[in-house]
Amino acid sequence: MTKLREKAQGRTKQIVGQMIGDDELVHEGKEQERDAEKEAENETASSSEPAQPASSQD
Numbered sequence: 001m002t003k004l005r006e007k008a009q010g011r012t013k014q015i016v017g018q019m020i021g022d023d024e025l026v027h028e029g030k031e032q033e034r035d036a037e038k039e040a041e042n043e044t045a046s047s048s049e050p051a052q053p054a055s056s057q058d
Contacts, residue, residue, distance in 0.1 A: 003037075003039050003040040003043070004036075006032060006035070006036035006039075007032075007036040007037065007040075009032060010029045010031070010033030010034075011029065013025050013028055013029030013032060014029035014030060014033070015029075016029075
């Protein structure tokens with residue numbers, strides 16, 4: 001699943017949880033959204049790193 005979709009689902013869980021008074025669902029949504037943000041940050045950081053030249057082992 002895409003990071004954007006994961007984040008949107010997390011936010012939706014939070015909103016629905018708040019509407020029905022389910023604190024566990026709110027917490028689960030926050031965790032899902034946080035995890036999606038971390039994944040997106042990690043993917044961005046790894047793609048922006050300069051390529052390392054291959055080391056020769058002669």
